[in-house]
Amino acid sequence: MITIYDLAKKTGFSSTTVSKALNNYPDVSKKTRQAILDTAAEMGYLPNAHAQSLSTKKSWTIGVMFSEDNEIGMKHPFFSAVIESFRKHAEKEGYDLILASRNLRNRGSSYLEHFMYRGVDGIVVICSDPNDPQVQEMIDASIPIVVIDMSNQNCSVVFSDNLSGGELAINYLHSLGHTKIAHISGEPTIYAGQVRIQGYLDAMKRLNLPILDGYLVNGGMFSIEEGSQAMEKLLDLKDPPTAIFIAGDHMAIGAMEAAKKRGYKIPDDLSIIGYDDIEMASYVTPKLTTIKQDTDAIGIRATQLLMKQIIQKKKIITEEIIPVELIERESCKRLKKK
């Protein structure tokens, strides 16, 4: 490994001047700067990030934390899409992402501790339980942070407009003539789950639609499997719904499976609208009508918010709500008159 001292020796300047040349300080002449740059290139010099960070207290890294409960980590298409967008934009600003564990060389430790240890310049946490103490701890710390897909009064957050997403769905279903509309919700302790329920409730009330007994069923952690189970419950009702708003595409797909297995035709017997617009949604049969979350915009906005905090060196508290969009495909149909 070749250092600025090697460059100094070679060029005859001091290490100070070399460092300054490398960092575009104004008090080094064009000529010597060029000479230094040239021999740096020639000798294959590379700065040492650790030394730099140690000296400057800036690491040009940002830590990312995934939700833990649902074991899926980055396998979930929504999360991975958001992170990919975030990565792409953070990269442009010169930051690398570090996926940290809580495992400080086998002394267990918290995420915050781990991130502090790593000296990250900021943190992004994605889709978490709002009362996860780990997340709270990070939010309460003074380090720049942005959390995605969750609300909080004490930090920057960005999430989809879950409320109007629910409305969009319900209004659409209603416009197709449906009145008996059920909701398979996500876990209410998850922020997204809770707000989508609220959206459902609000829209139903505004439309003066009744919410029959058993029409609101908790689908849990958004998995396909749980979607199936929830659908079973709905179908067991004496007066089952004609349309269902489902808080996640995975659950919706599971639900469709279950319905088909029972002999229901979708969308003829049952209209279904999902949430997320994961890739799979376009390829199941029938193609899933859904509320699309703009993962790209979420990632971009999150990056901007984090950058701003890092630059200003102070937390900023704000909520960015990203609009959602109804994607009409094939899983909903006008209710046929009986």
Place this chain on the structure above:
Amino acid sequence: MITIYDLAKKTGFSSTTVSKALNNYPDVSKKTRQAILDTAAEMGYLPNAHAQSLSTKKSWTIGVMFSEDNEIGMKHPFFSAVIESFRKHAEKEGYDLILASRNLRNRGSSYLEHFMYRGVDGIVVICSDPNDPQVQEMIDASIPIVVIDMSNQNCSVVFSDNLSGGELAINYLHSLGHTKIAHISGEPTIYAGQVRIQGYLDAMKRLNLPILDGYLVNGGMFSIEEGSQAMEKLLDLKDPPTAIFIAGDHMAIGAMEAAKKRGYKIPDDLSIIGYDDIEMASYVTPKLTTIKQDTDAIGIRATQLLMKQIIQKKKIITEEIIPVELIERESCKRLKKK
């Protein structure tokens, strides 16, 4: 930020002893070690990773590089599953992952350079073009590396048994009575694409099956869209196949779409078998029969290989081939006699 000097001052020992206590050196008495540990906990001491790395030349990070060509990055279910598995196991060993860009604060640079700059202890590259000079550069360097889903004579690689994957598929199709079997391949310059072609070719030869004109079509970068297009070509043939082995689930799904659009029934008119077993495969209609890659095993094996190299401080050159498995679902059917 509190340092070992703070601990030293507080406990009355030297910073040397504090460091030794923290690192379990043998030449510090039980009593003082405990005292130091206690005040460390009490004062909320956290080591500084940068200082440690600078001093020890070990960073406890490993760099990950995704393939670039296909713009999908970590959005691809296969890659993200492998990386998730890798992450989980590397974490147990105390390593964090860093997703690096090539953008050294806006002086563009190579991945290798960036990883050197970051001082990673090892590199994992996943699914790449075998002749990407970036990858070659890393392989040729002396840093521990493991590459996934690609073959190479000069480093540790781990990939699925693509050859017998192809055979598995063809034999299965043949066992169902098919003889006119086509292959929609992945880009042959991608390792996985190329070997699956070979598997197809070998199996067909062994079975003494003819490969009719136009039966081998290049599906490109494994996307749904390209799968559709490839299928179109196949269907345009004067003598179209009755069964198709497709080198990736995404392509297979696209292909099914295209076939359906043309009025073909699957599996009645056309048997289709995919590759990967992505989540979506179980939920399209018909459910896709496919060759499952064991992403978990791949991640584990890759971790082990990398750890071994890091510990031994020398590259090890080896090929780990992970078995694949035929997952029988609904997209293939016995050929009906005419």
Place this chain on the structure above:
DNA sequence: AACATCAACGAAAGCGCTTTCGATCCAGAG
């Protein structure tokens, strides 16, 4: 000729930690 100004460079301290190599002290050996 004497002075102020400015451009270009370097000495040195500091970032937080590790590690080598002694130094010290005390128990037990001879």
Place this chain on the structure above:
DNA sequence: CTCTGGATCGAAAGCGCTTTCGTTGATGTT
């Protein structure tokens, strides 16, 4: 009582880089 050896501890150098604060010499001013 002297000597040896082991158990504890610390001084100091070093990891590679940044940054403050001077120093130097040249230029321009009166």
